[in-house]
Amino acid sequence: MKILVLNAGSSSQKSCLYELNDVLPDRPPQPVWEAKIDWNHREGVAELKVETASGTEQKEEFASDSREAAISRMLETLWQGKTQVINSLKEIDIVGHRVVHGGQDYQQSTLISPDVKEAIARLSVFAPVHNPANLEGIEALEKILENVPQVAVFDTAFHAQLPPAAFVYPGPYEWLENGIRRYGFHGISHQYCARRAAQILNRDLTDLRLISCHLGNGCSLAAIRGGVSVDTTMGFTPLDGLMMGSRSGAIDPGIIIHLLRREDLTSEKLDNILNRNSGLKGISGVSSDMRQIGDAIAQGNERAQLALDIYIHRLRAGIAAMLASLGGLDALIFTAGVGENSPVVRSAACEAFGFMGLKLDGEKNQQSPVDEDIAAVDSAARVLVIHTQEDWEIARECWKLYH
Numbered sequence: 001m002k003i004l005v006l007n008a009g010s011s012s013q014k015s016c017l018y019e020l021n022d023v024l025p026d027r028p029p030q031p032v033w034e035a036k037i038d039w040n041h042r043e044g045v046a047e048l049k050v051e052t053a054s055g056t057e058q059k060e061e062f063a064s065d066s067r068e069a070a071i072s073r074m075l076e077t078l079w080q081g082k083t084q085v086i087n088s089l090k091e092i093d094i095v096g097h098r099v100v101h102g103g104q105d106y107q108q109s110t111l112i113s114p115d116v117k118e119a120i121a122r123l124s125v126f127a128p129v130h131n132p133a134n135l136e137g138i139e140a141l142e143k144i145l146e147n148v149p150q151v152a153v154f155d156t157a158f159h160a161q162l163p164p165a166a167f168v169y170p171g172p173y174e175w176l177e178n179g180i181r182r183y184g185f186h187g188i189s190h191q192y193c194a195r196r197a198a199q200i201l202n203r204d205l206t207d208l209r210l211i212s213c214h215l216g217n218g219c220s221l222a223a224i225r226g227g228v229s230v231d232t233t234m235g236f237t238p239l240d241g242l243m244m245g246s247r248s249g250a251i252d253p254g255i256i257i258h259l260l261r262r263e264d265l266t267s268e269k270l271d272n273i274l275n276r277n278s279g280l281k282g283i284s285g286v287s288s289d290m291r292q293i294g295d296a297i298a299q300g301n302e303r304a305q306l307a308l309d310i311y312i313h314r315l316r317a318g319i320a321a322m323l324a325s326l327g328g329l330d331a332l333i334f335t336a337g338v339g340e341n342s343p344v345v346r347s348a349a350c351e352a353f354g355f356m357g358l359k360l361d362g363e364k365n366q367q368s369p370v371d372e373d374i375a376a377v378d379s380a381a382r383v384l385v386i387h388t389q390e391d392w393e394i395a396r397e398c399w400k401l402y403h
């Protein structure tokens with residue numbers, strides 16, 4: 001069966017094609033085709049990169065500010081030109097989409113219908129950076145592939161079993177009745193990492209207490225007991241919790257009241273400040289990218305150092321909160337761009353828990369670990385670096401719906 005996966009970000013569109021048979025593999029197979037469109041480089045210009053399992057690569061730039069047109073060009077490279085891997089788009093059996101916000105109604109991967117699309121659109125107000133892009137991807141595919149079944153795989157679904165004490169905000173009770181509650185995000189990644197952790201540790205997932213640290217552009221932690229998310233740092237929207245690349249994470253809500261009292265501040269401006277101009281970028285004034293923060297620190301930039309210090313302080317506090325929710329720990333997992341690639345962040349985070357016997361193997365931490373245990377032999381809990389595979393998790397969800 002051929003499964004096309006679409007992962008729409010605010011300024012990018014990733015996609016890949018998996019070919020699976022009747023037995024679901026334990027480990028992610030290599031996709032037969034992978035593509036990424038980036039709108040980051042120049043306004044109105046899309047940069048497309050395509051790679052096939054046989055090693056053929058293609059790069060091109062074209063004028064486009066419409067996701068639909070760009071996706072259409074991207075999918076042509078599946079059946080035309082040097083990256084061709086199928087004869088026609090008709091060979092695609094099913095399409096899986098990452099959808100960030102599924103609200104209270106969608107707690108499992110779901111076949112997309114007009115009702116599901118309506119819900120994704122309605123929930124855009126809660127995830128303005130993500131849900132509209134997800135919906136555009138779905139609608140583009142409807143036009144291009146017509147009757148192929150499409151599945152929404154929700155980032156919120158993994159957190160559907162949070163206990164009420166973890167998901168209800170201590171505001172007025174009506175908030176809860178109006179859907180204002182903690183949902184949690186990055187669930188596709190946390191779910192993959194939890195299962196992969198059990199494989200690496202050779203343990204049963206149902207016996208494990210895990211803290212998964214997804215540290216990418218967006219950052220969130222999940223406390224996972226027996227494979228179930230019991231606490232998480234992101235909340236009603238993907239703005240809550242840890243300090244991120246350009247998002248503030250949790251701040252005193254009194255700051256918002258204070259700012260709103262200033263006449264010139266609209267909700268759009270506030271959204272822009274908190275979602276796009278805060279976090280590492282807001283504090284350092286350099287970048288939202290941890291690599292550039294590291295470079296600036298090396299050149300003696302004090303604001304970049306402060307940004308990293310806050311990032312670590314918040315990360316440690318978040319891990320401590322997850323520890324309390326779990327009441328113990330078998331393994332701490334680092335994943336996504338920063339988690340997988342920054343030994344500095346990993347060691348600084350772990351150092352705070354040395355008092356309870358958590359100890360890294362310094363050398364393993366430095367050696368670009370992938371799906372490895374980097375804890376010292378005598379550490380009280382394991383520390384894993386796992387390469388997250390959200391696209392594979394989405395493909396798996398599609399496969400499971402049809403078997």
Ligand SMILES: Nc1ncnc2c1ncn2[C@@H]1O[C@H](COP(=O)(O)OP(=O)(O)O)[C@@H](O)[C@H]1O
Pocket residue numbers: 009215216217218245288289290291336337338341342
């Ligand atoms: N070698 C590295 N060292 C430190 N940070 C890195 C490295 N490589 C990537 N990153 C960080 O990972 C972030 C992106 O993470 P990623 O998981 O790809 O993000 P997303 O999927 O949310 O866009 C970058 O902004 C960068 O800060």
Ligand SMILES: CC(=O)OP(=O)(O)O
Pocket residue numbers: 009100130155185186216217218219238
């Ligand atoms: C939900 C979320 O924050 O996603 P990302 O990290 O991809 O922005």
Ligand SMILES: [Mg+2]
Pocket residue numbers: 216217218336
């Ligand atoms: Mg991500």
